[in-house]
Amino acid sequence: MTDARDGALFAYVLRLGDNALVLAQRLGEWTAHGPIVEEDLALTNVALDLLGHARMWLAYAAQVEGAGRDADALAYFRDQRAYRNVLLVERPNGNYADTMARQFLFDVWHHAVLQQLGNARDPQIAAIANKAVREVAYHVRRSGDWVTRLGDGTELSHARMQAAIDAAWPFTGELFAADAIDDELLARGIGANLATVHATWRAHVERVLGDATLAVPADGYMQRGGKDGRHTEALSYLLAEMQSVARSVPAQRW
Amino acid sequence: MSDSARAQWPLWEVFVRSSHGLAHKHVGSLHAADAAMALHNARDVYTRRSEGASLWIVRASDIVASDPADRDALFGAAEDKPYRHPTHYVVPDGVKNL
Numbered sequence: 001m002t003d004a005r006d007g008a009l010f011a012y013v014l015r016l017g018d019n020a021l022v023l024a025q026r027l028g029e030w031t032a033h034g035p036i037v038e039e040d041l042a043l044t045n046v047a048l049d050l051l052g053h054a055r056m057w058l059a060y061a062a063q064v065e066g067a068g069r070d071a072d073a074l075a076y077f078r079d080q081r082a083y084r085n086v087l088l089v090e091r092p093n094g095n096y097a098d099t100m101a102r103q104f105l106f107d108v109w110h111h112a113v114l115q116q117l118g119n120a121r122d123p124q125i126a127a128i129a130n131k132a133v134r135e136v137a138y139h140v141r142r143s144g145d146w147v148t149r150l151g152d153g154t155e156l157s158h159a160r161m162q163a164a165i166d167a168a169w170p171f172t173g174e175l176f177a178a179d180a181i182d183d184e185l186l187a188r189g190i191g192a193n194l195a196t197v198h199a200t201w202r203a204h205v206e207r208v209l210g211d212a213t214l215a216v217p218a219d220g221y222m223q224r225g226g227k228d229g230r231h232t233e234a235l236s237y238l239l240a241e242m243q244s245v246a247r248s249v250p251a252q253r254w
Numbered sequence: 255m256s257d258s259a260r261a262q263w264p265l266w267e268v269f270v271r272s273s274h275g276l277a278h279k280h281v282g283s284l285h286a287a288d289a290a291m292a293l294h295n296a297r298d299v300y301t302r303r304s305e306g307a308s309l310w311i312v313r314a315s316d317i318v319a320s321d322p323a324d325r326d327a328l329f330g331a332a333e334d335k336p337y338r339h340p341t342h343y344v345v346p347d348g349v350k351n352l
Contacts, residue, residue: 041302149291
């Protein structure tokens with residue numbers, strides 16, 4: 001991983017790509033299992049948007065690395081420890097409230113980050129971010145809408161939405177925990193400022209949870225590790241499913 | 255979702271105006287709990303391949319439709335009146351959308 005010509009930039013872009021790829025794969029699990037056909041299609045659209053982002057990020061990461069790998073090699077031939085996504089996106093789908101809580105908490109962060117990256121002093125990152133941010137603006141609206149509907153819905157949907165937000169909350173701290181890579185990229189005028197992202201995220205999340213008559217959980221112990229390759233067990237099953245075909249017939253063309 | 259729960263979500267008719275189209279065209283229908291969800295769903299179900307520049311959503315129950323049994327009474331009288339068709343006019347060059 002550290003052999004890349006620009007190790008910090010490689011790691012930074014890889015994180016963006018892995019977030020999108022892992023969440024796309026998770027959402028793909030809902031295909032043909034959605035609560036209604038319209039919602040099934042809508043969530044699949046979001047998954048495809050994210051898969052498109054992952055392709056762009058991983059292709060750029062491979063280029064930065066300069067080691068002869070391409071986006072597919074990064075997606076299909078890295079093991080769990082080499083994945084750099086935040087833990088939040090690898091969490092299992094659970095019920096629809098769980099899926100929407102995870103999506104909403106991520107979407108708001110994702111949108112704030114991409115807005116900043118649109119001005120990155122790296123033309124490729126700026127271009128990808130500016131393309132992705134338009135799609136993510138819609139993701140934020142959609143997931144926020146569902147959080148509000150379920151939170152401000154029936155007694156049962158309210159209870160499930162609150163439980164889902166509570167369960168996902170300990171995985172939000174990692175989104176804003178800047179490490180040496182984040183600091184370096186920020187100093188180089190490329191990376192997002194996670195402190196301002198946090199302020200934007202907090203205000204948005206509080207507003208939507210308020211509309212949804214949901215309580216904002218207290219910040220307790222926060223899980224972290226994904227950005228460094230220390231993942232939950234859930235990711236290994238996801239990768240096994242995603243990678244098994246590519247690995248059983250390497251170099252196959254489709 | 256059970257049939258009874260599904261039945262509570264009203265049906266909406268979706269009309270899309272394509273980028274180069276002049277009028278909204280009926281493209282299909284969908285179920286949604288309210289107008290805002292119907293608009294979201296229409297975007298996701300019917301404009302995935304950049305078909306549209308504008309969407310109209312109408313609650314299906316708000317559409318007043320003619321009864322097929324009334325076909326003769328409503329439309330039969332027009333069938334033997336070819337002079338109502340403006341086919342004898344010459345359309346000037348350059349008029350594309352008459």
